[in-house]
Amino acid sequence: MQDALFYLFAALTLLCGLMVVVNPLSRNPVTSAMFLVLAIVSMAGLFVLLHAFFLAAVQILVYAGAVMVLFLFVVMLLDLKEEARRKIKVFGIATGLVSVGAFAAVMVASIVGTHPGKGLIPQGEGTTPVLGKILFTQYLLPFEILSVLLLVAMVGAILLSKKDLK
C-alpha cells in the first residue's frame, strides 16, 4: 500500500512537473501554472508518506494555496498571448534536459554518499511540537536569518513597486 502510493505520487509529481514546462497540448501559461499546483499537491502526498504531516500541510497551504494563486493572478492580468503562441524548441528541451541531468547527478551522488537508511537520524518528523522545538533551539540562527531574508525581499518588493520615492 505504502509503496504503491509512493510510486503513484512520485509519478504524478514528475509527470505534472514535466507538463509545466513541455506541455504538448497547450502552451497556455495558466495551464502550466495549474500543473505546477498539481505537482505541489502530489509532493505534499510524498511528505505525508514520510510522516512529515506538518510539512505536507504547510506545502499545500503556502505554495498551492497562496503563492500559486498570486502567480495565476499575475499570469491572468498580464495576458501572455505571445507566450501561448510560442512553439516548443529543440534547443530549449536539450539545454533543459542537460541541466536536469546534471542536477540529478549531483543529487544522486550526495544521496549515495550519505548511505541512506544508515547515516542521518530523522529529526522533527511526526508531531508539530517536536519540529517547533528543533527550529527554536538547534536551528535558531538559520531560521532567524531566513526570516530576515524574507523581510528584505518584502521590503524590496514594496520599494520596487512604489512609483515615486520621497
Added chain:
Amino acid sequence: MPFLEHLSPTQQFLLFSTLKIVAAIFLVLLPMVAYSVLAERKISAFIQDRVGPNRVGPFGIWQPLADGLKSFVKEDFTPDHVRKVYFWLAPALSLIPAFLTVAVIPFGSFLGKQKMVIADLNVGILYTFGIVSLGVYGIVLAGYAANSKYPFLGGIRSSAQMISYEIAMGMSVIPVFMLVGDLNLSQVINYQSGGAWLVFKQPVSFFIFLVAAFAETNRLPFDLPESETELVGGYHTEYSSMKFALFFMAEYANMITSSAMMVTLFFGGWTLPFGGLDQPASTLTGGLLHIGIFLGKIVALMGVFIWVRWMLPRFRYDQLMDLGWRRFIPVALANILATAVVLWLQGAK
C-alpha cells in the same frame, strides 16, 4: 455483529471510514446545503416582509428537491467563447475542497467503538486551512474560463480577497492553539470540556475568525466577487443549470464547514457543559446526542450567517481590503502577543 469480528483491523478501518465519509457527505452535508438554501429564502422573506417559497409541499419544505430537479433537467449551455477545459473544471474545483474539509472535523464523540471523526490528524487545523486555500481556484478559474470581463473581474477580486482574509483567519486561531497546546481538533474539544469554551477566553479571535469566514465564503457584506450591481453576477455569470448549482452548493457547503470549524474551535464542539454531556459517550444514545448537539450548534451559526446577509449592505472593495490588512491583521498580531505574555506570566508563577 459477528461478521465484523472476521475482518482484519485494516478492513474494519476501511469499512468504517467509508461509512463515515458517505454518511457525513450524503446524509448530513448535502441535505444541510439544500435546506440552508430554503432557510435562507424563508428568513430573507421574513426580514423583507414577503412570504417566501410556500408552494411545494407544506410551508415549501420540498422546494429544495424541486430546485435540484430543475437544475438537472435544464439545458446545460456552454457559451461559444469560453475556455472549455477550465469551464468544466471550475465548478468541480469549487465544490471538492468544501467537502474535503469535513474530514478532520470531530462531529461527535463515540458511536459504539468508533470515534466520530473521519481522520484524526495531528495537524488538523493546518489541513483545513490548506484545503480551504485551494477553494479559491474554483472561483479564479471560473472567472478565467468565462473569457469575458465581468466574470474575470469577479475572479480576480475573489483571489485577492480570499488570500487577504486567509492571513487574518490563520492569525486569529493561533492564540487558540497557544492555549490548547495542540493542533489536533479533538484535543481542542477536550480542552473546552466542562464549559471552558474558547469564545469566552478568546473573543477577539472569534470575532476576527467570524468576519474572515464571511469573506472566505464570499457572503454579504463581503460578496464582492459576485456583486450583482457592478459585475452582473461575477465569476458565475456565464454558467447555467447544474454547473451554476454546483457553485451555489459550494458556497453553502463552505458556510457549513466554516460554521463547523467555529463550533469546534470556539463553542466546545459536541460538548455541552451540563448533564455530563462533556464526556465522551459510552452508549449509543449518548453518541447520537453528541452528534445532535454538534449539528444544532452548526444550525445556530448558519442562522447568524443568513441573518447578517440580509441585514448589512455590501462593503466597497477598498473598504474590504483596508479592513483586512490595516485592522484585522494588526489586531490579530496584538492578540497573539497578549496571549503569549499572559501564558508566560502564568508559567512564571
